[in-house]
Amino acid sequence: MESAHAHRKDEHLAITEANIRKAGSKENFADLRIIHDGLPELAVADTDISVNLADFKLPMPFYIEAMTGGSFRTGQINGQLAQVAKETQVAMAVGSQSITLKDKSSYESFEIVRKVNPDGFIFANLGAGKTAQDAQFAIDLINANALEIHINVAQEIVMPEGDRNFNWLEDIAEIVRTVNVPVIVKEVGFGISQQTLAKLAAIGVQYVNVGGRGGTNFAAIENQRNHDTDYDFMLDWGQTTLESLIEGQLSNTDITLFATGGINNPLDILKTQIMGAKMTGVAGHFLHTLLTKKEVGLTNEILTWQRQLHELYALVGAKNQADLAQTEYLLSSQLANYRQQRTNN
Numbered sequence: 135m136e137s138a139h140a141h142r143k144d145e146h147l148a149i150t151e152a153n154i155r156k157a158g159s160k161e162n163f164a165d166l167r168i169i170h171d172g173l174p175e176l177a178v179a180d181t182d183i184s185v186n187l188a189d190f191k192l193p194m195p196f197y198i199e200a201m202t203g204g205s206f207r208t209g210q211i212n213g214q215l216a217q218v219a220k221e222t223q224v225a226m227a228v229g230s231q232s233i234t235l236k237d238k239s240s241y242e243s244f245e246i247v248r249k250v251n252p253d254g255f256i257f258a259n260l261g262a263g264k265t266a267q268d269a270q271f272a273i274d275l276i277n278a279n280a281l282e283i284h285i286n287v288a289q290e291i292v293m294p295e296g297d298r299n300f301n302w303l304e305d306i307a308e309i310v311r312t313v314n315v316p317v318i319v320k321e322v323g324f325g326i327s328q329q330t331l332a333k334l335a336a337i338g339v340q341y342v343n344v345g346g347r348g349g350t351n352f353a354a355i356e357n358q359r360n361h362d363t364d365y366d367f368m369l370d371w372g373q374t375t376l377e378s379l380i381e382g383q384l385s386n387t388d389i390t391l392f393a394t395g396g397i398n399n400p401l402d403i404l405k406t407q408i409m410g411a412k413m414t415g416v417a418g419h420f421l422h423t424l425l426t427k428k429e430v431g432l433t434n435e436i437l438t439w440q441r442q443l444h445e446l447y448a449l450v451g452a453k454n455q456a457d458l459a460q461t462e463y464l465l466s467s468q469l470a471n472y473r474q475q476r477t478n479n
């Protein structure tokens with residue numbers, strides 16, 4: 135019999151796949167239009183989409199974002215994702231390892247990721263509110279190259295069994311000071327504000343994943359699990375991924391941004407990176423591909439996206455990621471209005 139925590143991981147998976155993807159989010163990134171230049175003067179073969187991260191040269195600037203582990207079923211999925219990661223050299227995050235802090239039987243569902251992919255770039259993942267010792271344990275369990283600490287206040291609120299104490303900064307500061315890999319503080323779909331970035335910068339955080347609204351929606355998922363109390367009014371809570379990247383542009387910290395939330399194709403990735411993200415995580419979409427088209431389908435998709443990103447770099451005349459900052463774009467009037475209201479905040 136698996137624990138309630140393990141069962142929750144299975145429920146997240148099932149609800150995401152059964153309902154949430156149907157809602158779709160195709161229009162998410164339509165609020166940003168890239169200005170077309172018919173003479174980019176560049177060959178696809180001369181583009182470089184690689185990214186340097188923590189002494190690693192990653193061949194592509196996107197990765198499989200944190201989802202699974204903790205139960206038998208999600209351990210199997212971790213193994214399949216790791217196989218795809220090995221074949222494509224895409225980086226990959228495991229789902230929250232909080233369960234490993236209290237349940238030894240869950241170790242294997244995470245360890246499989248390193249076993250299958252000994253040389254890959256792997257992110258460990260833990261929720262906020264854990265100690266530096268817990269964090270180092272999660273890293274060591276899978277010999278991780280980096281650690282994601284997810285902050286998910288809004289999700290906890292919607293969960294009946296969720297935390298109600300959100301004093302997290304001190305523990306995060308200690309983790310950043312102590313552990314032996316880079317730490318990325320990551321939202322899970324409610325976005326980031328300039329204020330949050332300033333608080334994180336003040337305690338020495340160097341990497342933040344803006345984790346914006348527009349993709350997998352944990353307010354919706356938890357609300358579906360939660361039959362007694364209705365939190366429907368929370369479905370639109372938070373900043374979208376593009377709004378969060380605008381927050382990043384307006385903030386005066388030098389934090390390196392990652393993005394996730396609603397990525398469905400390589401053009402979405404390009405747009406997040408034009409807006410300042412160094413790496414872009416894809417969760418729900420890749421999970422859906424894996425569950426419907428198996429490992430071979432996801433491997434093909436990732437290799438196709440890699441090729442298509444090279445093409446898109448050429449299309450906008452960017453030889454490498456640094457050049458993307460020169461790309462001209464327009465914001466929808468709604469997003470421009472957002473930007474204006476949030477300037478000088």
Ligand SMILES: Cc1cc2nc3c(=O)[nH]c(=O)nc-3n(C[C@H](O)[C@H](O)[C@H](O)COP(=O)(O)O)c2cc1C
Nearest residue numbers: 147199200201229230284349350395396416417418
């Ligand atoms: C089934 C599922 C489980 C997830 N579990 C975690 C988790 O344990 N830790 C975490 O940081 N994020 C978790 N996430 C959030 C994703 O990493 C990502 O931030 C979010 O889904 C938005 O990306 P997407 O729109 O591409 O799905 C999970 C997402 C899904 C779909």
